[in-house]
Amino acid sequence: MKRRDLFRTLPALAAAGVPGTAAAPGQGRLRSAICAYTFRDALKAGTMTYDDLVRMAVEFGIDGIDMTVYWFPNTSPGFLLPLKRLAYHSAVVIYSIAVRTEMTQPTPELQQKELAELRRWVDVAELLGAGHVRVFGGKVPAGATGDQAASWVVEVLKRGAEYAGTKGIILGIENHGGITERADTIVGIVKRVDSPWVGVNVDTGNFNRDAYAQLETIMPYAVNVQVKSDIKADASGKAQPSDWDRIARMLIEKGYRGYLSLEYEGGEASARAPELLRRLRDVVRRHSA
Numbered sequence: 644m645k646r647r648d649l650f651r652t653l654p655a656l657a658a659a660g661v662p663g664t665a666a667a668p669g670q671g672r673l674r675s676a677i678c679a680y681t682f683r684d685a686l687k688a689g690t691m692t693y694d695d696l697v698r699m700a701v702e703f704g705i706d707g708i709d710m711t712v713y714w715f716p717n718t719s720p721g722f723l724l725p726l727k728r729l730a731y732h733s734a735v736v737i738y739s740i741a742v743r744t745e746m747t748q749p750t751p752e753l754q755q756k757e758l759a760e761l762r763r764w765v766d767v768a769e770l771l772g773a774g775h776v777r778v779f780g781g782k783v784p785a786g787a788t789g790d791q792a793a794s795w796v797v798e799v800l801k802r803g804a805e806y807a808g809t810k811g812i813i814l815g816i817e818n819h820g821g822i823t824e825r826a827d828t829i830v831g832i833v834k835r836v837d838s839p840w841v842g843v844n845v846d847t848g849n850f851n852r853d854a855y856a857q858l859e860t861i862m863p864y865a866v867n868v869q870v871k872s873d874i875k876a877d878a879s880g881k882a883q884p885s886d887w888d889r890i891a892r893m894l895i896e897k898g899y900r901g902y903l904s905l906e907y908e909g910g911e912a913s914a915r916a917p918e919l920l921r922r923l924r925d926v927v928r929r930h931s932a
Contacts, residue, residue, distance in 0.1 A: 815844030842866030
């Protein structure tokens with residue numbers, strides 16, 4: 644079959660339901676992941692290593708690791724490359740790293756300092772083979788307006804994206820309080836940055852009220868998704884169990900393809916994580932072609 648003829652047949656194959664050509668109605672392309680922050684206490688105490696996270700992904704049939712970097716012993720090739728090798732030989736993808744940033748910096752000097760740190764982490768992501776870096780917008784500084792703070796974030800994020808794009812790495816700004824407390828502000832920042840290398844790191848548990856409605860607003864810009872066991876679904880702000888099937892359907896409807904990373908923020912992770920990882924794996928499989 645000639646190449647042009649093959650492409651002509653793809654729509655018909657998809658309509659006929661041939662595997663590998665297109666998702667069936669209501670199906671997406673989702674993958675499961677572990678966010679390292681889930682095991683923050685053990686990683687901080689040294690009772691768990693980043694290698695252990697990779698082995699856990701294998702044990703529970705999880706596809707990837709969202710690698711929170713806070714407890715890296717260092718960022719030298721001597722640490723990063725063996726971790727990358729282990730993940731490769733385990734068929735586990737280190738697809739993302741999660742870093743601390745505070746992009747609401749009011750002066751050019753402070754913005755430059757923040758940018759330099761962001762670039763350093765982009766280099767770490769490149770060395771690990773991760774295609775995504777999670778970043779924070781930051782708090783609104785005392786005496787500043789929300790509009791001012793958003794403009795500062797845009798400046799740093801735009802310049803950061805210029806560098807990240809040269810490495811083929813996407814920056815995902817998380818809905819994480821402060822300047823990113825509201826969905827419409829986040830969307831405004833992403834639109835003003837106007838870069839194919841910037842999107843939203845969607846955290847399903849971080850909105851303090853009306854979460855499903857706000858999540859729906861940012862989902863079209865999603866480049867990574869962190870799912871939590873609880874959600875503040877209505878105007879009361881009271882936490883309730885998160886409906887991961889609903890979230891998966893919403894994401895698919897908005898065109899998202901990618902990872903759902905478990906980020907558990909409750910008590911001792913070892914008690915709940917196995918159950919939650921199995922549940923996440925099943926949700927992802929249920930909603931993926």
